[in-house]
Amino acid sequence: MTCLRELQGKMANDSHFNHDHGSRRRVWVPGPVIVGAGQSGLAAAACLKDKGVPSIVLERSNCIASLWQFKTYDRLRLHLPKKFCELPMMPFPEDYPMYPSKQQFVEYLDGYANRFGIKPVFEQEVESAEYDEGVGLWRVRSVGLKGDEMEYVCRWLVVATGENAEAVVPEIKGMENFRGVVHHTAEYKSGSGLRSKKVLVVGCGNSGMEVCMDLCNHNAHPSLVVRDSVHVLPREVLGRSTFGLSMWLLKWLPIRLVDCFLLIMSWLIFGNTASVGLNRPKVGPLELKGKTGKTPVLDVGTLAKIKSGDIKIHPSIQSVGNHRVQFVNGRVEQFDAIIFATGYKSNTPSWLKEKDMFSEKDGMPRKPFPHGWKGEHGLYAVGFTRRGLFGSSMDAKRVSEDIEKLWKAEAKHLSMTVGRSFTLQR
Numbered sequence: 001m002t003c004l005r006e007l008q009g010k011m012a013n014d015s016h017f018n019h020d021h022g023s024r025r026r027v028w029v030p031g032p033v034i035v036g037a038g039q040s041g042l043a044a045a046a047c048l049k050d051k052g053v054p055s056i057v058l059e060r061s062n063c064i065a066s067l068w069q070f071k072t073y074d075r076l077r078l079h080l081p082k083k084f085c086e087l088p089m090m091p092f093p094e095d096y097p098m099y100p101s102k103q104q105f106v107e108y109l110d111g112y113a114n115r116f117g118i119k120p121v122f123e124q125e126v127e128s129a130e131y132d133e134g135v136g137l138w139r140v141r142s143v144g145l146k147g148d149e150m151e152y153v154c155r156w157l158v159v160a161t162g163e164n165a166e167a168v169v170p171e172i173k174g175m176e177n178f179r180g181v182v183h184h185t186a187e188y189k190s191g192s193g194l195r196s197k198k199v200l201v202v203g204c205g206n207s208g209m210e211v212c213m214d215l216c217n218h219n220a221h222p223s224l225v226v227r228d229s230v231h232v233l234p235r236e237v238l239g240r241s242t243f244g245l246s247m248w249l250l251k252w253l254p255i256r257l258v259d260c261f262l263l264i265m266s267w268l269i270f271g272n273t274a275s276v277g278l279n280r281p282k283v284g285p286l287e288l289k290g291k292t293g294k295t296p297v298l299d300v301g302t303l304a305k306i307k308s309g310d311i312k313i314h315p316s317i318q319s320v321g322n323h324r325v326q327f328v329n330g331r332v333e334q335f336d337a338i339i340f341a342t343g344y345k346s347n348t349p350s351w352l353k354e355k356d357m358f359s360e361k362d363g364m365p366r367k368p369f370p371h372g373w374k375g376e377h378g379l380y381a382v383g384f385t386r387r388g389l390f391g392s393s394m395d396a397k398r399v400s401e402d403i404e405k406l407w408k409a410e411a412k413h414l415s416m417t418v419g420r421s422f423t424l425q426r
């Protein structure tokens with residue numbers, strides 16, 4: 001505490017403190033520094049502001065919600081009903097549909113940032129954040145587009161860079177020889193440029209399934225690589241959203257029973273998905289989501305296209321050549337394009353110099369949900385729960401409540417110290 005106040009005073013008065021040894025500008029931030037202006041960063045900043053705690057949001061891109069604005073395909077909609085995706089303190093507009101489109105979702109987030117007066121510092125990529133034991137503060141270093149370097153010094157650091165910060169592309173034998181188009185779903189917008197082309201989509205999560213559907217709608221010929229097993233669920237059951245119904249049932253029933261219910265419903269609606277090459281995991285969909293974070297596919301029509309043969313299913317890729325792909329079952333086929341729908345990963349290992357709270361292996365908090373939001377020395381995480389937007393909102397509330405207490409205690413301490421010195425001076 002003494003160190004902090006000494007440093008604050010020194011920084012305010014000493015021009016040396018506004019630069020480090022190089023040309024990096026140094027700024028003292030009285031409240032938390034939040035890294036990332038996706039929905040997690042915005043929710044954290046809004047909750048803090050609501051509690052009277054000012055914060056600063058650093059974002060590498062030039063806008064809020066860059067994942068949704070730049071790295072998603074045109075046909076994307078929220079796949080959970082809007083009430084499960086709202087950020088704290090601001091519901092979606094009533095005239096929005098149950099599953100808002102990407103544009104509507106981005107507009108909602110823009111409105112959210114405006115409503116809470118959140119103005120992130122854009123084009124600031126955080127390249128390192130390290131706790132300085134000596135002064136008891138975090139040093140957050142960023143670099144701007146023009147190479148301008150900054151150091152933000154703060155007591156609290158909120159990591160909100162997300163589970164989807166970097167695209168994952170697997171290494172495949174011979175991939176460098178492929179002469180067709182290659183994309184990750186983060187770059188895919190629509191199938192309009194792939195009309196009548198043979199396209200191999202690798203990965204059968206929600207992205208892979210939806211991209212296949214989109215390709216069908218644009219008269220391309222998609223094939224899908226399913227390397228293991230997958231739970232495909234109908235998006236709606238008995239006229240209600242499957243997710244909403246599951247959450248409701250979970251109030252009374254254990255997860256395994258709810259999973260049984262979901263599997264029976266899926267069987268009644270789809271029949272046996274294994275007969276078209278989509279084997280189900282041994283563990284039920286909600287239990288698997290809770291244990292591993294693997295999201296079940298919420299079907300938006302892809303399964304019917306698989307059944308009709310418009311989308312072919314293949315096992316893992318063995319090797320790739322010129323235009324040719326060999327699968328592990330020995331089959332060989334020609335393709336014009338390959339789209340990797342192989343998911344995303346966190347990027348914290350590349351910039352967060354910390355080993356206790358975040359795993360260096362996958363960049364996720366080590367503690368299981370719901371304990372992963374808080375670390376040591378004022379370090380927090382928002383949006384690493386593998387529970388979508390609902391998880392981000394939960395984290396943002398917890399983190400802001402925790403920081404509010406420390407902020408108020410600090411303010412009280414400061415006012416007492418100032419009060420005492422005022423009395424002494426008189």
Ligand SMILES: Cc1cc2nc3c(=O)[nH]c(=O)nc-3n(C[C@H](O)[C@H](O)[C@H](O)COP(=O)(O)OP(=O)(O)OC[C@H]3O[C@@H](n4cnc5c(N)ncnc54)[C@H](O)[C@@H]3O)c2cc1C
Nearest residue numbers: 036038039040059060067078079125126161162383388389
């Ligand atoms: C295609 C897709 C669809 C989804 N649909 C749903 C859904 O319907 N319902 C649901 O609940 N969940 C959904 N999810 C999951 C949910 O959207 C994500 O969990 C959500 O985007 C997470 O928000 P976030 O703010 O944590 O991360 P992001 O939205 O990824 O935001 C993180 C921000 O941090 C920035 N950043 C990263 N590294 C740095 C750095 N070093 N320095 C500065 N800034 C940095 C990024 O540019 C980004 O803007 C979806 C995810 C994807 C990929």
Ligand SMILES: NC(=O)C1=CN([C@@H]2O[C@H](COP(=O)(O)OP(=O)(O)OC[C@H]3O[C@@H](n4cnc5c(N)ncnc54)[C@H](OP(=O)(O)O)[C@@H]3O)[C@@H](O)[C@H]2O)C=CC1
Nearest residue numbers: 077078079170203204205206207208227228295341342343
């Ligand atoms: N709102 C919406 O409609 C949408 C939501 N989303 C959400 O976005 C997040 C990311 O989804 P998504 O992009 O689908 O990523 P996921 O991580 O959910 O899925 C990746 C898929 O790729 C497979 N895979 C990984 N590596 C290989 C490989 N080498 N060979 C073959 N297959 C491979 C995985 O298989 P395995 O399981 O065996 O590891 C898995 O099926 C999820 O939370 C999802 O729910 C995504 C799209 C639409």
Ligand SMILES: O=C(O)C(=O)Cc1c[nH]c2ccccc12
Nearest residue numbers: 080243289295296386387388389
């Ligand atoms: O879209 C996602 O990735 C989500 O994590 C949302 C989500 C949280 N729990 C679920 C259970 C079933 C389907 C989606 C989700």
